[in-house]
Amino acid sequence: MTEAADLLLTNAEVHTLTRPDETHEAVAIRDGRIVRVGDAYELNFLAGVDTRTLDLGGRVLLPGFVDAHTHLDVVGRKLVHADLSTAGSRADALDALRERADAVPDGDPVLGFGYDESTWETAGHLTRRDLDAVDAAGPVVAVREDLHVVSLSSTGIERFGDDLPEAGVRHEGGEPTGVVVEAAAEAVLDALAPDESGTERLLRAAQEHANERGVTGVHDMVRRSHAPRVYRDLAAAGELTLRVRLNYWADHLDALVETGLRTNHGEGPVRVGAIKTFTDGSIGGRTARLSAPYADAPDERGGWTVGPEAFQDLLDSAGAAGFQVAAHAIGDVAVGAVVDAYADADPATVRHRIEHAELASDAAIERMADLDVVASVQPNFHRWAGESGLYADRLGDRRTETNRLGRLADADVPLAFGSDCMPLDPLVGVAHAVDAPTDAQGLGVTEALRAYTLGSAYAGFDEDRLGTVEPGKRADLVVLDDSPWTADDIAAVDVALTVVDGRIVHEAL
Incomplete structure (x- = not known):
């Protein structure tokens, strides 16, 4: 006899976001896993005495959103x-x-x-x-x-x-x-860092906010923070409602190696992610490393936060210790330098990432595809790419060369979407991707959603257990009030339900 489901989500427009995307009517969940996806009538036979059945009234059900680049304490x-x-x-x-x-x-x-x-x-x-x-x-x-x-x-x-x-x-x-900018800005933020109880307050507020927006997992960039301990304490108490991958700053590498950790260590909802480092700064601060001067500062081309030689040393050390590397690189020179360094790495074991990759050249994009380098990008950065936006001021005509999501996808570069908490709201990011300034910068709805689900799962080595709605995968799901394929304003679509590991963590049905 087939065992009953714990949770049955029915009368829905289920999008698996597999390749190709499939649609179904219902999802059955048991012990935190998806056990069946299919016809509502058939799955109704999995309803037992203790099964909770939710009629979703035709709402859209998707895999849960995974934010591949955020700072949850900043959200808090x-x-x-x-x-x-x-x-x-x-x-x-x-x-x-x-x-x-x-x-x-x-x-x-x-x-x-x-x-x-x-x-x-x-x-x-x-x-x-x-x-x-x-x-x-x-x-x-x-x-x-x-x-x-x-x-x-x-x-x-x-x-x-x-x-x-x-x-x-x-x-x-x-x-x-x-x-104050760059290292000086970091020094101020370090000086103002909260204590452990203050960090817990921030993270509790941030995870509630994330769940309300359909986020079921985050790749959190952490540095000299109480966050790792707080996450694990919340998990032990059964109060963590997100999956968390801890991408540690590079200055933690020696300590991580000494304690025997490496990428993917950990059990349950908290796991070790990548080693995170900067190479350059930001376009807004005119500190991203460019090959040509800034349009509004002809004597400036940005600079290095971590130069190519130092980055290569870090990459060698991290790779030898079994760590994935996530390198912040925004300007075309910085992106090119990171790709050069990654060319000698083994993508089958490390799956390195470039965070932002905003001004990646055509040559860099092709090499990223060949090397299976993940482009961990933020579609909401398109907010600055309009004809009269910040990027037009800083870059002139080069604004249309920023965040070329469509170009990256066409080249088969693995795409993972994140927010960098600007804001933490996946549907805002999807809306920016779909309504991008140019075709080369844009994606269709399905591909944009996939980058925020399966793409981000892939960036975290989780594609076998997260990112699609399929039997055997963990039950991390989001239910939307309206369809992003037909909505006039994708960013305004409300989240009706968020499920993490089969547990409802946000409900607004």
Whole structure:
């Protein structure tokens, strides 16, 4: 006799997102796995006394979304501190910081995360002059959305300035502007890192937010953080509602090797991922390494955060220890250098990644395909690629060469979608991919969804257990109120249900 299902999801438009995509009516789940996919009438025979049956009313059921590049603590910080990502102007950002200042004890830092000055009428990063207008006894700190730029008030400069690398501190007329970039920005973020209980608060808020958006797994980029311990403690308590791959920063490599870890170690929902490193910076900060000057700064071509020789040394060490490497590379020179380094690696064992790969040249794309290098990309970055967007200012006509998702897909480069928490919302990313500025930058709905499911699973060595709706795979699923194939606004489609390992973690039916 066939054993009854624990959970039966029926009367749905089930998309398996296999190749080719198949559609069905129902999914049966037992012990955290998908056991049957098919006709609603037939699967109804798997309903037993203890089975929970949910009639989805024709809603769309998909594999759960896996965000292949995020910083979950930053998502939490936007939820707990001032969220500057929705500020439509400099004044809006300052108002949000003032509201936050009223809520913190005198002398404590006033923190805001996620500002994007490229959408404001008045250009330029927030400066000490701007932040000094916030009435606060302690330092005021505003973090740009890309995490490569931090703005400090005068009090913030006084508190953190002596510990910042001078190269990252911007000046005007011999005085610091309050804008710090790259290593200096990292130093500020490190100084403001929360303790373990603070980290738990951030991650709990972030995972609830993620589940509400259909996210069932994340590849979290962690550095000198309590997050790994918090994730494992939450998992042990049965309170972790995401699968987490920990992509550790390169300065953790020696410690990881000493403890005998390598990529894919771990059981349950928390596993070791890649070794993460930078090679260059960002387009917004004019620090991405380009072959031609920035359109709005003819003397600047960006620079190296980790140069080619140092990156090669890291790659050799990480590969020898059994680690996948995830290299941040945005400018065409940086992407080319990473591909050159990967050419001597064994893709069958390491499956290396390039994070962002925004200005990958045609030659680099072809080599990535040949080497099976994963392009871990963020479709929501298309928000800056319009005719009058940030990339038009920084790159001129080269804006259409950024994030060529369609070109990558046509070359058969493995595509994994993530958000970089700008924002953490897969359907926003899918909408940007589908409505891209040019054909070379765009994808169809099916391919965009697949990059946020099976593609991200592949980037994390999980394609055999996640990423499609098939018998035998783990029951990580999302149910949408409307079809992204027919919706007028994909980003506005609501998530009705999120299931992780057969457990409902978000329900809004």
